Amino acid sequence: MKNIIVSLGGECSITRDQLEEHDFVIGVDSGTDYLYKLFLIPNLIIGDLDSISTKTLERAQKDSAEIIRYDTDKDKTDLELALDYIKINEGKNITVIGGESGDLDHFFGNLLSIAAFHKKEYIEWKQSNQNIIFPNSELINIKIGKLFSLIPLSNLEGVSINGARWNVKNEDINFGSTKTLRNIANQGLIKVRVESGNYCLVIDN
Structure with a gap:
C-alpha cells in the first residue's frame, strides 16, 4: 500500500475533489458512512463497529470490504488499530479525514496516536479550515x-x-x-x- 485514505467518525467537511489519488481506503467504524457519501468504496473497515450504521455495514459487505471487528472493551482507539494495520502493511502516504467535531479527548487522542505512529510516512489530517501535516521531507x-x-x-x-x-x-x-x-x-x-x-x-x- 502506498496512498491510503483513513476516514474517521465525527464531522467531515472534505469533498471528493480535495482528495489525492489513492490505492487503499480504510473506514474507521462510522467513518465508513462518510466514505460512501464521497462515493468511495472501503477496502477495510476496522474498529469495534459500535457506531457504523447497519445500512453502511451491509453495503460494505456486499462490496467485499475486509471487516476487522474488535471488542468494545479494548485498550486502543479505533484509529490506533487502523494505524497498527497500516504499519504492518507499510503504508507510505496517509490522508486522514473526519474527526473534526466531538470531544476534545478524542481529538487529542487521535492527534497523539498519529504523532506516535509517524516515522517516515507523510501524513495529512485534512480539516475544514486547516490541515495538520506530519511531513516526511524538509x-x-x-x-x-x-x-x-x-x-x-x-x-x-x-x-x-x-x-x-x-x-x-x-x-x-x-x-x-x-x-x-x-x-x-x-x-x-x-x-x-x-x-x-x-x-x-x-x-x-
Whole structure:
C-alpha cells in the first residue's frame, strides 16, 4: 500500500475533489458512512463497529470490504488499530479525514496516536479550515501568504525554517513554546528542518 485514505467518525467537511489519488481506503467504524457519501468504496473497515450504521455495514459487505471487528472493551482507539494495520502493511502516504467535531479527548487522542505512529510516512489530517501535516521531507508546499505553524510535540533540537516571514536558524524549541506559531509563507516551497524531536505543521487552507 502506498496512498491510503483513513476516514474517521465525527464531522467531515472534505469533498471528493480535495482528495489525492489513492490505492487503499480504510473506514474507521462510522467513518465508513462518510466514505460512501464521497462515493468511495472501503477496502477495510476496522474498529469495534459500535457506531457504523447497519445500512453502511451491509453495503460494505456486499462490496467485499475486509471487516476487522474488535471488542468494545479494548485498550486502543479505533484509529490506533487502523494505524497498527497500516504499519504492518507499510503504508507510505496517509490522508486522514473526519474527526473534526466531538470531544476534545478524542481529538487529542487521535492527534497523539498519529504523532506516535509517524516515522517516515507523510501524513495529512485534512480539516475544514486547516490541515495538520506530519511531513516526511524538509520541503513543504504552502501557498504564498498562507499562515502556518510548527507545533512542537516534544522538545525540538536544531530547528530551521527558511522561506517564511520569520525564519529560524538552528534553534532549540522547547515543548510548549509558541515561537514557531502563526508564521507566513513568503514562497511556495518552505524548508523545515528538525534535527531531533516530534512535531507537526498546521497549515491554513
